[in-house]
Amino acid sequence: MDVLQFYKWLDIKTVLVFLVVFLFLSDYIRNKSPKNFPPGPWSLPFIGHIHHIEHKKVHLQFLKFAEKYGKIFSIRLFGPRIVVLDGYKLVKEVYLQQGDNLADRPILPMFYDITEDKGLIGSNGYKWKHQRRFALSTFRTFGLGKKSLEPSILLECSCLNDAFSNEQGRPFDPRLLLNNAVSNVICALVFSNRFDYSDHHFQTLLKHINEVLYLEGTVWAQLYNFFPWLMRRLPGPHQKIFVLLNKVIDFVREKVNEHRVDYDPSNPRDYIDCFLAEMEKLKDDTAAGFDVENLCICTLDLFVAGTETTSTTLYWGLLYIIKYPEIQAKVQQEIDAVVGGSRQPSVSDRDNMPYTNAVIHEIQRMGNIVPLNVFRITVEDTQIGEYSIPKGTLVIGSLTSVLFDESEWETPHSFNPGHFLDAEGKFRRRDAFLPFSLGKRVCLGEQLARMELFLFFSSLLQRFTFSPPAGVEPSLDYKLGGTHSPQPYKLCAVPR
Template structure:
């Protein structure tokens, strides 16, 4: 090697060494644990705790960390330090007693690049308070949480049962059908119309949502949140997440634009019409978020949240019924005795159907649809237990630790409807039943979800007996993305 090439090789080596040292030092300074911060596993520079975590089982691994580091711990995930609260008592204490300090959402790069600081799920502060209050009051006016919405759900139950009947007992995967049926309830509230199960474009949209939600839990998306400046430039599943969500945003935008053409402020048909009318009233209050872009994201949030978690719960529910046919038979016996077979179950029947109600609650508990909860961020410097949490820190009350808390549930890892029944067989509420979270950011669709779960589940079991295809053993294996969902499965629905 001549002298010139030697100098060039030394320059390259020196430059690489400089950048490695620079990256390590900047990462250390930026992510150094604050004084008196919660303990956690030993992190590596740049990648944090990525080497400790299997993204496909992170909700299970956090339980191991809690055993070692306590019910307030920290991990480096998504490139930032996250405080994880474990166990019912700790989560309740912080989310209720210090709820005002935990109403903000962290702005992760992937979320910001897709949705900005808009919508009901991602926004914080003044805008979020206005939008949440408006959404709740508007949807209540259209029947959310009231019996006036029940006929709409009954209608959808009837369409769903007719479609399943047409399968003639042949094996099929019920996921997209359940998605479509549940989605139609919220679609009537926000868009003013439902979508036929034969609408291939809408079913394709629902599949896009399912895929996007799953990919949000991928390593690629975690890396995107750690190194957005780099991952924006390279291909991978993170790019597909953005494309899929943009497809859903475009769908919502078409609906919004169609409403803008013919809406009547004095006679609103749905959430979009009401939002457009509010835009005219509050056009000078730009901070409250009443603009077209925010309307699109708020509508998307309602549409997706009103579809994904409830339909996934029902998807788990049918799987548990084919896994435990003796429990399915007991539910059907109660439905037959209380409702009969000539009329659909109604909400007024629920109090007389404690076993069915207990089974639905147990499906929600063990199904554990949002195991990591939706992360929150501290509004100001906060004290949690003996630890100091700086303003802007991501905090999550880890729902798996609540729904499987061994000090709260008799048999937390077994499917046991008895968790929700007293010694006399009457339904009993459980304080640690928190699938919708709690506090200031509790799921705004809780009442709707409870109505839908009871009416869809009881209507389906009234009409059909569900079983695995011949020779197939039902599996409770899961896949973890942003939600905890069963691996795809097929079932047979035989009319009763």
């Protein structure tokens, strides 16, 4: 190597060293813990604490971190530091007492690239308040929380029972049928129509939603949120999220366009019609978000959220009753005594069916559908406990730590309907039962989900006895993405 080549090599090496040092230093400065910030494990540059975490068990590892670092701790998963709240009392205190300060969602690149600041889930401030208030008001108009909504759910219960009966006792995976049935309820409210279980296009859309929700919880989505400028250009599973979700958005947009052609503002059929009418009323208030694009994203949010969480809960429910046949038998005994076999169960039966109600609540608790809750962000500098949390910090109120809080539940890690029964066998409410979260961002579909879970679950157990396929031991293994759901399984539904 001559002198000139040596200096060229030295210059390249110097530039590379400088670049590496610069990147490490900039990451350190950007993500340095603020003064009096919650403690957490030691992190590495760029990747944060990802080396400490097995992604498929992140909700459980957060519980371990809380044991070591306290009920309020911080963690980095590629991006900026996140504050995690552990345990029922702390989550309740912070979400209720500082509700306004934790009412916003963070702007995450993956979601922003799809929906920008639109919709019911990802929007904030003035727009979000208007949209949430409008959605709740509209759903109440169409029967949410009232008996007038019950017939459409009972119709779907009947259709689902027929679909299960068509399996003739053979092993089958009930996931898609449950998805379709639950989705049809929200579709009736949003689109004013249902979709047959043999509708291949609709079934494909439901599969797309399942896959998107799984991928959104993977490390690929986290990488996208930290390196959006790079990940937008790289191939990988994260790109599939955009492809699949755009197909669902196209479906929603088609429904919206159909409504725009023939809707009558004096006789609204559903949420879309009501939104179109509101667009005319508030056309001068552009900040409220009553425009066609926001209608599409709001409808998408209702369609996806109204399908996935309830159907996944029912999917867990059928798994638990084939795992514990003695519990299934007790539910059926109560259904037979209260409802009989000549009519469908009704919401009015719920108060007379404490054991069935307790089993459904325990399914929700153990199913733990959204284990890390949906991220929130501090609107301003705030104090949580003894720690100072700067404005713009992501906050997670871990629902796993609430639903499995050892100071609140007698046997937190066991499936035990007794958690919701008193000494006399009457149903009892539990303060730490928060599967729908709480505070300003509590799930707006909670009342609908409660009705659906009771009617679908009791209707299925009235008609069928469920069991695993011959020689198969039911497994409670799960997969963790955007939601916590069972691994695919099969069961047999034998008419009673």
